[in-house]
Amino acid sequence: MATGNAEQVKEKYDKIKNVFKLLIDEAPFLIDDNCFDKADGKSPKEQFALYIDSIRKALGIASMEDVDLLVEVFYGFENGYEKERLDAEKELLEDISDLEDNEKEEWMAENRNMVRRQRQTSNNNTSN
Numbered sequence: 001m002a003t004g005n006a007e008q009v010k011e012k013y014d015k016i017k018n019v020f021k022l023l024i025d026e027a028p029f030l031i032d033d034n035c036f037d038k039a040d041g042k043s044p045k046e047q048f049a050l051y052i053d054s055i056r057k058a059l060g061i062a063s064m065e066d067v068d069l070l071v072e073v074f075y076g077f078e079n080g081y082e083k084e085r086l087d088a089e090k091e092l093l094e095d096i097s098d099l100e101d102n103e104k105e106e107w108m109a110e111n112r113n114m115v116r117r118q119r120q121t122s123n124n125n126t127s128n
Helices: 002-026 033-039 044-059 064-097 101-127
Strands: none
Touching (some): 002 044, 002 064, 033 044, 044 064
């Protein structure tokens, strides 16, 4: 039972860390300019902590409940997007399975690039 709890805590920590990494990379405008100066010469771990603190202040995050809500919003969006993608893929596969063999070959020839892009996007999303 303790192992399950430890795994849940680690998963929660990883999600929080991932959201803040994303915000640091994609929304650096949330980080105060003075914070960049303070972070100069610090270890990556210390820089990360400073950036998180600055982002929290910029977003008005005052409690762990606020952090949890932020993570829930980001991961909720990801889960919704993934469900939509899987539903569309399932519908496409059902449509293809209804085709005759010669129609399937024709369809695949016409849509080969689209299928490759979808597979590449899917692989990129699962590797992140």
